[in-house]
Amino acid sequence: MANYFNTLSLRDQLTQLGKCRFMNSSEFTDGVDELKGKKIVIVGCGAQGLNQGLNMRDSGLDISYTLREAAIKEERQSYKNATGNGFAVGTYEELVPNADVVINLTPDKQHTQVVNTVMPLMKKGATLSYSHGFNIVEEGMQVREDLTVIMVAPKCPGSEVREEYKRGFGVPTLIAVHPENDPQGHGLAQAKAYAVGTGGDRAGVLESSFVAEVKSDLMGEQTILCGLLQTGSILCFDKMVAKGIDAGYASKLIQYGWETITEGLKYGGITNMMDRLSNPSKIKAFELSEELKDIMRPLFQKHMDDIIGGHFSKTMMEDWGNDDKNLLSWRAATGETAFEKTPAGDVEISEQEFYDNGVLMVAMVRAGVELAFEAMTSSGIIEESAYYESLHETPLIANTIARKKLFEMNRVISDTAEYGCYLFDHACKPLLGDFMKNVDTDVIGKAFDQGKNNGVDNAKLIEVNAALRNHPIEVVGARLRASMTAMKRVI
Ligand SMILES: NC(=O)C1=CN([C@@H]2O[C@H](COP(=O)(O)OP(=O)(O)OC[C@H]3O[C@@H](n4cnc5c(N)ncnc54)[C@H](OP(=O)(O)O)[C@@H]3O)[C@@H](O)[C@H]2O)C=CC1
Ligand SMILES: CC[C@](O)(C(C)=O)C(=O)O
Ligand SMILES: [Mg+2]
Ligand SMILES: [Mg+2]
Numbered sequence: 169m170a171n172y173f174n175t176l177s178l179r180d181q182l183t184q185l186g187k188c189r190f191m192n193s194s195e196f197t198d199g200v201d202e203l204k205g206k207k208i209v210i211v212g213c214g215a216q217g218l219n220q221g222l223n224m225r226d227s228g229l230d231i232s233y234t235l236r237e238a239a240i241k242e243e244r245q246s247y248k249n250a251t252g253n254g255f256a257v258g259t260y261e262e263l264v265p266n267a268d269v270v271i272n273l274t275p276d277k278q279h280t281q282v283v284n285t286v287m288p289l290m291k292k293g294a295t296l297s298y299s300h301g302f303n304i305v306e307e308g309m310q311v312r313e314d315l316t317v318i319m320v321a322p323k324c325p326g327s328e329v330r331e332e333y334k335r336g337f338g339v340p341t342l343i344a345v346h347p348e349n350d351p352q353g354h355g356l357a358q359a360k361a362y363a364v365g366t367g368g369d370r371a372g373v374l375e376s377s378f379v380a381e382v383k384s385d386l387m388g389e390q391t392i393l394c395g396l397l398q399t400g401s402i403l404c405f406d407k408m409v410a411k412g413i414d415a416g417y418a419s420k421l422i423q424y425g426w427e428t429i430t431e432g433l434k435y436g437g438i439t440n441m442m443d444r445l446s447n448p449s450k451i452k453a454f455e456l457s458e459e460l461k462d463i464m465r466p467l468f469q470k471h472m473d474d475i476i477g478g479h480f481s482k483t484m485m486e487d488w489g490n491d492d493k494n495l496l497s498w499r500a501a502t503g504e505t506a507f508e509k510t511p512a513g514d515v516e517i518s519e520q521e522f523y524d525n526g527v528l529m530v531a532m533v534r535a536g537v538e539l540a541f542e543a544m545t546s547s548g549i550i551e552e553s554a555y556y557e558s559l560h561e562t563p564l565i566a567n568t569i570a571r572k573k574l575f576e577m578n579r580v581i582s583d584t585a586e587y588g589c590y591l592f593d594h595a596c597k598p599l600l601g602d603f604m605k606n607v608d609t610d611v612i613g614k615a616f617d618q619g620k621n622n623g624v625d626n627a628k629l630i631e632v633n634a635a636l637r638n639h640p641i642e643v644v645g646a647r648l649r650a651s652m653t654a655m656k657r658v659i
Pocket of ligand 3: 324
């Protein structure tokens, strides 16, 4: 199998990378009709499998799970997830031949083997669905000509897919039809109905391509969403402790700090997050983030280039072939970091204090979000997609760190995201070595303007505010957040 993206002509590469249309809610008036009464069988019952299945069943769809035989026999967690929630479970041979739609929600590493096993059992004209297109785009999986291939990719962890649905809403979702596999022309209608089933239509759906989803998803998760949050957690914690700040306080400031400060992003983007700081702190955070952007830009660009060119997927697949040696050793090493091992102290930290004493964390978030967005859009990914894969998803990943630190983040995200996160972290920490030598507790651990007057230069403040507010991510973000809020009001 060859990398599908690399087999395309430049024109087709650019067309598929740039495919992204924010769909109007009027396009979803048929609800789940296209899939009503159809047999939908999900392969795997993990982070996405369980939560998508619960939502689709509550939306009136016929959902059952097929698991590998050993998982059923040994009553593994996937089996318990499915049966414990009252779903029918069966082997591939029992369920796949009658399925109208087979949804592959196993880890990316398993896709080739899983698809090669289930495909011969699938009935003529059925549909195969994914939530991430790695197998199609990076591995070049060839799917039987009579089968339709679609993707419905929620832009968030599985736990949020369920939580938002229960709140009567949903999460932004990207849908796509593989152009090589749409023999009956109904792929888009099915993907739309599936997105309604998970609640995605209530938050916003992007009609995109497998290619755009893969390249943007990989970039977001490796850099700002997971990689930089990991690097920032470790570096900020070590700095505070080295400078004599109580380790329990430092641990708590970081564990809950990402969640608190990125909450500001949800409501009003980077502008709002930065506006939560006093004027002197905001100017300091701006200057730090400019410096961080200059230092980290080549690394963000390298990740984007390696993703676009296929170097990243090639090297990760080598690790798959090596029994995940890198992934497992990097996971173990993360568990040994001082931040992971130091429990959050029993101290009260107010919401405002997380901002005031976390100026460096705010600067890291601004730098990472903007750099990821810039690297994606300059590679042909449309702004809406780049927004979801950077700013929008950062608070959702930050929530996972608040639950159980980096362990929880890396547990909840896909193995693919986890691998890319460690790769970025290992390159980023040394890159920030000199920068970190020059920072002190006035920007991490204590308030920047403590005991000083609150004065700033007017011209400087105007310049900083303009730079923040006029960044393209703020423009597209304001539009997307307004439509999400409008959708929420309609429901
Ligand atoms: N994690 C996330 O939040 C997101 C994930 N995605 C995508 O969703 C897909 C699923 O990822 P995720 O939910 O993280 O996966 P998980 O690791 O959480 O779940 C995997 C499931 O697949 C089963 N499984 C593992 N290996 C095999 C195998 N060889 N054959 C059959 N079943 C197997 C496991 O069950 P058992 O081992 O018991 O057999 C488990 O139920 C991926 O394509 C990922 O990129 C997309 C958006 C976000
Ligand atoms: C951010 C990681 C992710 O892409 C996701 C939750 O969207 C993943 O692969 O887990
Ligand atoms: Mg993702
Ligand atoms: Mg991903």
